[in-house]
Amino acid sequence: MSHTNQTLGEFIIENQSSFKYTSGELSRLINSIRLAAKVVNHEVNKAGLVDILGAVGDTNIQGENQQKLDVYANEKFIQTMTKRNIVCGIASEEEDDFVAINSQDENHQNKYIVLIDPLDGSSNIDVNVSVGTIFSVYRRVTPVGTPVTIEDFLQKGNQQVAAGYVIYGTSTMLVYTTGDGVNGFTLNPAIGSFYLSHPNMQFPEDGQIYSVNEGNYIHFPKGIKDFIKYCQKEEEDRPYTSRYIGSLVSDFHRNMIKGGIYMYPKSSKNMNGKLRLLYECNPMAFLAEQANGKASDGFTRIMDIEPTELHERVPFICGSKNMVEKAEEFMRNA
Numbered sequence: 001m002s003h004t005n006q007t008l009g010e011f012i013i014e015n016q017s018s019f020k021y022t023s024g025e026l027s028r029l030i031n032s033i034r035l036a037a038k039v040v041n042h043e044v045n046k047a048g049l050v051d052i053l054g055a056v057g058d059t060n061i062q063g064e065n066q067q068k069l070d071v072y073a074n075e076k077f078i079q080t081m082t083k084r085n086i087v088c089g090i091a092s093e094e095e096d097d098f099v100a101i102n103s104q105d106e107n108h109q110n111k112y113i114v115l116i117d118p119l120d121g122s123s124n125i126d127v128n129v130s131v132g133t134i135f136s137v138y139r140r141v142t143p144v145g146t147p148v149t150i151e152d153f154l155q156k157g158n159q160q161v162a163a164g165y166v167i168y169g170t171s172t173m174l175v176y177t178t179g180d181g182v183n184g185f186t187l188n189p190a191i192g193s194f195y196l197s198h199p200n201m202q203f204p205e206d207g208q209i210y211s212v213n214e215g216n217y218i219h220f221p222k223g224i225k226d227f228i229k230y231c232q233k234e235e236e237d238r239p240y241t242s243r244y245i246g247s248l249v250s251d252f253h254r255n256m257i258k259g260g261i262y263m264y265p266k267s268s269k270n271m272n273g274k275l276r277l278l279y280e281c282n283p284m285a286f287l288a289e290q291a292n293g294k295a296s297d298g299f300t301r302i303m304d305i306e307p308t309e310l311h312e313r314v315p316f317i318c319g320s321k322n323m324v325e326k327a328e329e330f331m332r333n334a
């Protein structure tokens with residue numbers, strides 16, 4: 001099949017057999033994420049009209065309760081995945097504990113679990129900056145036929161079977177991997193279909209962009225400070241360009257296309273950094289590695305970190321392989 005104008009649905013069908021666990025359930029799961037992405041996209045794009053439609057907590061002109069968009073996104077993703085009767089449990093940044101999905105699966109036969117950040121960077125919505133949804137998919141490890149437990153969620157990132165993000169930007173894209181490379185699909189809002197626009201996405205091995213909140217510079221470890229000064233030094237292909245928009249999905253997406261590094265290090269203010277291991281760092285690390293990039297906490301591969309709790313945070317360095325390795329070198333030698 002010609003890949004020009006291939007829809008996400010056609011791509012899933014064409015590539016179904018290449019997925020080693022192929023049984024169609026993962027395809028149906030990706031399809032449920034596709035539906036939720038379109039529903040959330042519609043609401044995110046209306047956000048600027050909230051004054052007309054009613055502020056959060058009010059009832060809008062349709063008489064609907066105006067919800068915070070991250071709460072809305074959380075509900076929509078959980079709802080669509082539940083209805084497809086594929087997952088046995090979901091963990092979310094918006095939920096204190098994991099949500100066991102038993103509604104249509106009273107015999108606990110479903111074998112996938114999903115972890116999501118339903119609307120990362122949602123504080124940017126008020127200033128019209130792109131935001132994103134991040135998702136991570138595993139097979140359960142406890143016996144099928146029993147209720148899902150926390151053990152199913154505390155798996156290392158190297159056990160992921162799929163991961164991806166939706167970026168609600170100048171266009172809305174779904175970018176994901178099932179372990180066979182990274183592909184990007186752009187939504188045509190006129191007809192509500194995603195089209196393969198970025199096949200086989202790859203991080204350039206080198207880049208000229210570094211993304212970090214330099215307002216925290218004085219709180220960073222010495223190795224990170226040394227790497228930032230390296231990026232700014234007038235020599236060879238430097239100084240690099242600093243680009244940081246406070247939205248992980250957007251900074252990651254730009255760096256994957258152009259080459260670059262994103263860092264959210266630990267600091268004296270955030271001893272483990274800010275980003276969550278299970279539903280931010282692991283899925284972005286899976287994508288990065290599948291796109292010839294790299295992701296670590298400065299010393300350890302992100303996907304090899306043993307999780308201990310659902311919402312734990314880790315320092316995060318991710319992007320073009322040579323840039324991540326240079327940052328790791330400064331961290332080792334600090």
Ligand code: P6P
Nearest residue numbers: 120121122213246247248249274
């Ligand atoms: P800071 C958004 O809240 C987020 O989780 C990421 O998307 C973003 O890169 C980071 O936090 C921004 O955090 O502390 O620099 O504002």
